Amino acid sequence: MKESEELGQNGSDAIGRLIRHAGARQAVPADRFDRARARVAAHWQVVVAEERRLRRSGRTRRVAAAAAVVVAFVAGLLLWQRSSSPALPMATVARAAGQVLVNGEPAAPGDRVATHASIETAADGRLALALDSGHSFRLDHGSRVVVAAADRFEMSRGAVYVDSGPRGAHGPVQVATPYGVVSDIGTQFQLRLSDNALEIGVREGLVQLARRDGSFTVAAGSLRRIGAGGVGSGLPLPASSPWWAWVETVPAEFDIDGATLEQYLGWYARERGLELRWQDAASRENAARVRLSGSIRGLGLEAGLRTVSSIAEFRYALTGSALQVQVQ
């Protein structure tokens, strides 16, 4: 039936006036929408993986053993995420130490990494990736991840560290593990996977763990262990704990050329989980005025700091969990 028969011109006009009178429905602010979408998407991935597991198991009885869930979850996730979509470059190798393989080939700084890539570090290998999204993504010894998408990794062993940077990266990164999907909410965090548990340590910000049985958050300064028995309670984890030490061996690169001394020192302190303390107000003001030039590319954190201090002539001291700085 045509509208003219169904409504008539007057009916159509009246509906228009009615809707106009009511005005637009309230839109969800973009930041809220994006945040919620990331969390629901993480949960959806868990549900899909579990659904696949159940389907594969066919008519057989559902096995309650958590280990079986874990294995099937990873397999399901691999199947789901490695779709027929083309491989897209999404990161650059910032640092590689020891044996690091990307798709079976040795990786070197500057190499581009694309989606679907398989990344593996040997017992002596460590890797830092600079994601195009702005995140720093690092792998410790004996780790393996698959790049499911530009913002999603599947982790099957070892330890990874994610840093969204001091100003926050573009969108969250998700790491799927056999124990659930972890999403960053502007943070620095580490996941360590063993044969029977996942440990989530948060240095700054907040992360969310989405599981079949619900969502959990882990706050800065705490460590949570997830095993076959579920999600354990939080334990304190200081930003300067040795638990983070390996992360400093493959730091992100910082381009000092054109940056202020204040920016560099802020970055350095964040990389090391230190509190940056200025000797006095003048020190901070001076640091904000000093412009650096040159490069510290390829240098470790300590060598980089020594180099910059020789250029910019400032004094510093490491006192416990703080970096004390004086700039004249």
Place this chain on the structure above:
Amino acid sequence: MAENPDLKLVRRLLAGDARSFDAFFGSYYPRLYRFALARLDGDADLAEDTAQVVLCQALSKFSTYRGEAPLFSWLCTFCRHEVSRQRKARGRVQGDRALTEDDPAVRSALDALLAESSLEPDVAVYEQDVRRLVKVTLDCLPSLYSDVLEAKYVSELSVNEIAERLGKSPKATESILSRARVAFRDAMRVLLRQEQGGDFDGPSSVLGY
């Protein structure tokens, strides 16, 4: 017989179809957010969390969804429970909002609307509720319908402009708009009749046009 579109969406979601997830989240999250916001004293943080929790709960229980109720009705059931839980947790029990659309009769009308009922009601209503009921009605229509109606009457876009946004021809867009108007009219009639139980002489009588 054509597959129930809600069941089809759920089936695709459970199969891991990314486009279906985008459609699902894009369509239902804003509606649930508004649904929660109206019941949580405008607390946007709480509404954000509530709508998110509801979608996560629903995803976990999708294997039990049989398509007997429209998907949005089904989600609203979760949302009512979650809102109630949130209000209790925050000691807001005394201040529960009494919304027209929470009245059992109106709720049943909304469910009927979601199930694409073709009742022929007549209604009269108070003007102060009309704005919200119009928005509730839009939220209960298929997203495509509510979006084109808002684009046409609130944003005042031309059919050609809407067609461009939708990636459809002007003729197809006009047809969608036409069906959307009919669906909206029927929906409002159902709602208003349920609320008042009186006679309705068309939308103009509601607003005094």
